[in-house]
Amino acid sequence: MPHESSGPAARPRRIVIIGRPGSGKSTLARRLGERLNLPVVHLDRLFWLPGWTQPDEAAFRARVQASTEGPGWISEGNYDRTTFALRLPLADALIWLDPPRSLCLWRVIARNRRGGRRPDLPEGCEERLNAEFLAFLRYVWRYDRDHRPRIEVGLAQHGRHLQVHRLNSDAAVKAFWAAL
Numbered sequence: 001m002p003h004e005s006s007g008p009a010a011r012p013r014r015i016v017i018i019g020r021p022g023s024g025k026s027t028l029a030r031r032l033g034e035r036l037n038l039p040v041v042h043l044d045r046l047f048w049l050p051g052w053t054q055p056d057e058a059a060f061r062a063r064v065q066a067s068t069e070g071p072g073w074i075s076e077g078n079y080d081r082t083t084f085a086l087r088l089p090l091a092d093a094l095i096w097l098d099p100p101r102s103l104c105l106w107r108v109i110a111r112n113r114r115g116g117r118r119p120d121l122p123e124g125c126e127e128r129l130n131a132e133f134l135a136f137l138r139y140v141w142r143y144d145r146d147h148r149p150r151i152e153v154g155l156a157q158h159g160r161h162l163q164v165h166r167l168n169s170d171a172a173v174k175a176f177w178a179a180l
Contacts, residue, residue, distance in 0.1 A: 013038070013072035016087050016162075018080075018151065019097030020143040021136070022104030022111070026120040028097065028173065029076035035180060036074075041067040042120035043077025050123060052132065057082060076120070078147065080154045088158035095176075096151075098168045105140050 015032065017025045026042060033040035046063040049055055064083045068075060068090050075087050088094070111118070112127045127133060139146075155164070167173050 014068070014091045015074045015093045015095060016091045017074065017076045017095045017097065018078050020099075020101065020104045021140050022107035023097035023099055024107075024173065025076045025097055026118070028095065029074050030119075031177075033074050036072075038072045038074050039070065041073055041075045043075065043079050043083065044120055045122050047077075047079065048122055061086065078151070080147070080151050084151075084154035084158050088154070088162065091159070091162060093163045093165065094155070094159060096164060096166045097173070098166055099170070100168075101141065101144065104143075105137065108137065108140055 013036075015038070017029050017032075019025050029040045029042065032038070041064075043064065046067065047055060047060055061082055064075075064079075064086050067073065068087055075083075075091070077083075112129060112133060118127070121127075155162070165176060167176055
């Protein structure tokens with residue numbers, strides 16, 4: 001099992017950030033990238049094509065692999081089935097943002113209501129209140145049931161060496177940040 005911690009130890013250079021949508025992955029990745037002077041890779045930008053079109057899996061994996069070739073990076077996003085085997089063996093730390101489901105759901109809805117284009121999404125992928133968004137809310141709600149078990153397996157298979165930080169509240173994120 002990966003080594004778990006609530007605060008940082010040695011300063012990692014290759015960091016994977018995962019968590020339920022609305023957990024703050026993109027925000028933390030941007031702030032951490034600025035603080036550590038590391039490039040940030042938003043997997044949603046590599047995955048989605050304009051109009052929320054899904055790419056060919058091999059093309060997506062090639063983009064992910066190219067994004068992790070440097071000496072240091074922060075890779076933000078889940079995509080456990082298609083990217084854990086590529087990212088986790090190269091990483092030295094994993095941050096799992098794990099706030100309560102209700103908070104994440106509220107954040108996703110609030111983000112949608114604010115409108116505008118998110119910087120972690122590619123051009124042509126604006127969030128709208130439509131059937132796809134309602135399906136996305138279902139994904140957020142069912143994350144623990146449908147995705148957490150696969151993530152745990154992926155960590156056991158590809159990330160045993162990782163320093164893992166599970167942050168389950170805004171206070172835990174602030175404490176982690178203060179300890180950097």
